[in-house]
Amino acid sequence: MLRKITLIDNDIPQLFARIYKGPEQYDGDCRAESILEERRPSLLTLTHNGERVLKLIKPRTWHEYFKLFWFHSRVSKEIKGNRTLASIGLRTPTIYEAGISIFPARDFRYIGYYCMENLSSAGYQEVYRYYKSLDDNSELRARITENLIHDLLEMRRHSIVFSDLHLNNVFADEQGKICWIDTGIIKFRSDSSARFRKKYDQSVIRLLDFYRSEKVMTDQEKQLVRQQCLFSDQSGQK
Ligand SMILES: Nc1ncnc2c1ncn2[C@@H]1O[C@H](COP(=O)(O)OP(=O)(O)OP(=O)(O)O)[C@@H](O)[C@H]1O
Ligand SMILES: [Mg+2]
Known part of the structure; x- marks a missing residue:
């Protein structure tokens, strides 16, 4: 399913293909509300009235775009890691949904995203x-x-x-x-x-x-x- 995410500095939504959606999760607009951290590898913003953190992953090299196709991207890796750690009993933030960029898009700033629990609101x-x-x-x-x-x-x-x-x-x-x-x-x-x-x-x-x-x-x-x-x-x- 296509997912539109509206960023802070750009009214044109970024388009992604959603690769994961948790059960019974809210399906409305996803809008970056404010920047939490702007880093070289990623941009972290708040979303869903600050209850969730949206992590948008930036490409570091060109070949990262191609890794998207066989699910070896950093998006898939971090999600798999989140699940593997949870499966051995360690706590990781709940991931609500995740997606990868659609190729070729015009404004290709992020290779993918995932939206997770805001740990600061959960007291961490x-x-x-x-x-x-x-x-x-x-x-x-x-x-x-x-x-x-x-x-x-x-x-x-x-x-x-x-x-x-x-x-x-x-x-x-x-x-x-x-x-x-x-x-x-x-x-x-x-x-x-x-x-x-x-x-x-x-x-x-x-x-x-x-x-x-x-x-x-x-x-x-x-x-x-x-x-x-x-x-x-x-x-x-x-
Ligand atoms: N679920 C979350 N809840 C609250 N804060 C978060 C959450 N995820 C990330 N952050 C904040 O954003 C910072 C950057 O996140 P993260 O480490 O995932 O990004 P990164 O770009 O991979 O960073 P780096 O490679 O520099 O470690 C974290 O150190 C943390 O302060
Ligand atoms: Mg980090």
């Missing part, structure tokens, strides 16, 4: 922000770290590597419950394959090194993640 915020604002020895902080490690170990048990692992892609609520966004993942056949172990460790190490110039996690928190999550013994390192 980025773990990055929690770590920046909470006291080093706050109880909530400890619970978030514990739950983060739990989720990373669940991914490890199911041979999943979370591609873009950093703390702006992890949300938590006031009880410390974790929710995962931007869910590009790689699923391996077995957690004993050397390739999986290497990739998994690389993504965890990347998380620990991500915010080099600012203090986000404490050394103690990093040590906990390192000791509990990594396959290879790197516990001596900072």
